[in-house]
Amino acid sequence: MAATVEYDVMMAPEEPERSEEEREREAETCKEKGNVFYAQKDYNEAYNYYTKAIDWSQKNASYYGNRAATLMMLAKYREALEDAQQSVRLDDTFVKGHHREGKCHLLLGNAMAATRCFQKVVELETKNEQARKELKNAAAVLEYERIAEVDFEKRDFRKVVFCMDRALELAPACHRFKILKAECLALLGRYPDAQSVASDILRMDSTNADALYVRGLCLYYEDCIEKAVQFFVQALKMAPDHQKARLACRNAKALKAKKxxxxxxxxxxxxxxxxxxxxxxxxxxPNNIKTNAKLYCNRGTVNAKLKNVCKAIEDCTNAVKLDETYIKAYLRRAQCYTDTEQYEEAVRDYEKVYQTESTKEHKQLLKNAQLELKKSKRKDYYKILGVDKNASEDEIKKAYRKRALMHHPDRHSGATTEVQKEEEKKFKEVGEAFTILSDPKKKARYDSGQDLDEDGMNMGDFDANNIFKAFFSGPGGFSFEASGPGNFFFQFG
Known part of the structure; x- marks a missing residue:
């Protein structure tokens, strides 16, 4: 058998046990060093020495109180709260401990607990003006919370944001207030601001279900539904009972599927x-403004296909009410206005589009609408003759024959003066219409929207009777014989 070798193990000498008095002395030394660094605003070093003091002695309330003050300066309010609470557990008469606990509660947004702490301070020191001031601050926070809750139910989200901004001035570390503000910013369509608030929280706490919900809500309202669902699902993993995330997730999936x-x-x-x-x-x-704007525009396009042009205009109007920057809705509505000869409205929409996106295509659409508007303000010679804009030469002649005979003054010689004037006016307009539309060059200028006066033609100078005579003077036409000044009777040739 192998021989057993024994070794002497060299053990480090044990630290001699310190007496209670020595431990207290070491703790006081660490505390004093911590105070020096605290005064120099080197809070990290101060924290280290206060921690060492607590390691030497866990029964001194001031050590925990000092470390709480240091943690507050480092903006670590939850950790500071634990130290402050421990300090008053050790000494219920420790005024600074109660004050610091109240301040931490207030900074974290728990105004009710803060109130109890400051009231305790006032009980211990009736003339403590700082505690009385903090009591007023806590009361103000509670009032802002109350108003915000009422206004959220009323859907007055701007008022809620205002209240939360005021509350956060007194409780800047309250995640609850920040989340409520972010949610209302999202509901107001201020998505970048809402995203910024939620992201700040997630940098400190990546598992915060409320912040994940707000991030998803912003994406949902920006019509990024697939990404939104991912955040809602993540929020539900962190907090399975998160009702808002559950409802938003269900709506997002339903909206995506239906669209x-x-x-x-x-x-x-x-x-x-x-x-x-x-x-x-x-x-x-109804809160998803951006997606609903697209849905209205899509339905407007469908209505246009179904020849429900008025409904299409209504849908596009709803779309731009929800999203004033929605170019596609303006373009769709402008086309509908053009189709229904509402040219001024069409020009207004095309101007809006061109101001937003100054492309060649949009410029041409605007010019076309402006031309149609200009043309619409002239006499509509096609309508006067009762023919289509694509009418042939023969159709124009037949229409003139019918309308000229219908409105000729001699046919209405026995009518009242008002009727005679009206028919004479119509007879003249029929002559104007025929003069323009029967001449290919004049018709082309008229159709293109050019001014006819530029062609050397003053429409007020021609004689409608001469046009009538010229038209009917051919074989098989009508002949005229004067029966008195200004009067004619018809004879078939």
């Missing part, structure tokens, strides 16, 4: 189904 179904129906040419699906999607969440 995609509507888009597919539109692509398939099933416009009735697409209209129904978009309408159902619009009922899911």
């Amino acid at each position: 995609e179904e509507g888009n597919q129906a539109f692509k398939d040419g099933n416009f009735e189904l697409a209209h129904r699906l978009y309408s159902e999607a619009l009922n899911i969440d």
